[in-house]
Amino acid sequence: xxxxxxxxxxxxxxxxxxxxxxxxxxxxxxxxxxxxxxxxxxxxxxxxxxxxxxxxxxxxxxxxxxxxxxxxxxxxxxxxxxxxxxxxxxxxxxxxxxxxxxxxxxxxxxxxxxxxxxxxxxxxxxxxxxxxxxxxxxxxxxxxxxxxxxxxxxxxxxxxxxxxxxxxxxxxxxxxxxxxxxxxxxxxxxxxxxxxxxxxxxxxxxxxxxxxxxxxxxxxxxxxxxxxxxxxxxxxxxxxxxxxxxxxxxxxxxxxxxxxxxxxxxxxxxxxxxxxxxxxxxxxxxxxxxxxxxxxxxxxxxxxx
Numbered sequence: 001x002x003x004x005x006x007x008x009x010x011x012x013x014x015x016x017x018x019x020x021x022x023x024x025x026x027x028x029x030x031x032x033x034x035x036x037x038x039x040x041x042x043x044x045x046x047x048x049x050x051x052x053x054x055x056x057x058x059x060x061x062x063x064x065x066x067x068x069x070x071x072x073x074x075x076x077x078x079x080x081x082x083x084x085x086x087x088x089x090x091x092x093x094x095x096x097x098x099x100x101x102x103x104x105x106x107x108x109x110x111x112x113x114x115x116x117x118x119x120x121x122x123x124x125x126x127x128x129x130x131x132x133x134x135x136x137x138x139x140x141x142x143x144x145x146x147x148x149x150x151x152x153x154x155x156x157x158x159x160x161x162x163x164x165x166x167x168x169x170x171x172x173x174x175x176x177x178x179x180x181x182x183x184x185x186x187x188x189x190x191x192x193x194x195x196x197x198x199x200x201x202x203x204x205x206x207x208x209x210x211x212x213x214x215x216x217x218x219x220x221x222x223x224x225x226x227x228x229x230x231x232x233x234x235x236x237x238x239x240x241x242x243x244x245x246x247x248x249x250x251x252x253x254x255x256x257x258x259x260x261x262x263x264x265x266x267x268x269x270x271x272x273x274x275x276x277x278x279x280x281x282x283x284x285x286x287x288x289x290x291x292x293x294x295x296x297x298x299x300x301x302x303x304x305x
Contacts, residue, residue, distance in 0.1 A: 016092030098276025115158030
């Protein structure tokens with residue numbers, strides 16, 4: 001498979017690569033013959049992901065994607081190790097669940113910072129490389145970019161913003177030979193989703209969605225479809241084919257969601273106060289900790305040679 005792939009011998013960067021979709025996507029890229037730079041906040045998880053890949057095929061750097069200076073230093077180290085990237089996947093993302101009024105604004109802002117500004121900083125950092133290699137940038141968005149989801153205000157706003165950013169970037173760099181894509185994902189079986197399911201309200205809302213939107217998809221399947229999109233330099237990558245239809249019908253979604261949510265939310269609130277979750281999962285904990293500290297790792301921390 002790798003011999004026939006356009007990714008053979010190329011360098012790819014994946015953010016949010018410590019776990020979940022990022023880690024499995026990195027493995028699929030290596031399976032296509034690419035060399036992969038794993039970026040994220042959790043050094044131990046990044047090291048574990050890299051160690052599970054064939055020797056020399058991947059390396060890792062602990063860095064906060066929102067820290068411009070640290071990302072610039074990391075990019076220089078990636079170039080030194082693997083050469084200029086041809087593929088950059090902005091996958092790093094965090095989520096919070098809960099009624100907007102119950103959310104702490106500092107947590108709400110951190111979701112937007114990581115999901116929107118983090119993708120923009122990633123693009124700004126590696127765009128000179130992609131211009132040299134006539135490469136491809138993939139911004140991972142979500143079903144949440146296409147329609148509103150109660151209790152997910154920061155996540156929906158941030159993924160819609162990330163989608164809009166990527167579309168503008170595509171228009172700006174297409175004439176220079178750089179491809180830009182947006183990936184749309186529904187629920188995947190990640191640690192972040194499992195953490196979200198501990199919230200009574202979010203679990204109720206998710207399971208109340210009509211099929212297939214209520215279904216949870218295996219992470220390897222999602223990662224495989226992302227990598228296929230990268231191979232084809234797709235403008236839109238749909239991890240689940242039915243998301244194409246949602247994209248076409250997005251103008252009709254807000255009133256439908258409001259009508260469906262009205263009764264469900266009334267019933268949930270009747271059972272008592274619905275608290276916000278804070279950032280979900282171990283990745284969310286790391287993002288909140290580094291955000292409170294005024295930035296993540298300084299950039300360049302990686303395994304020894």
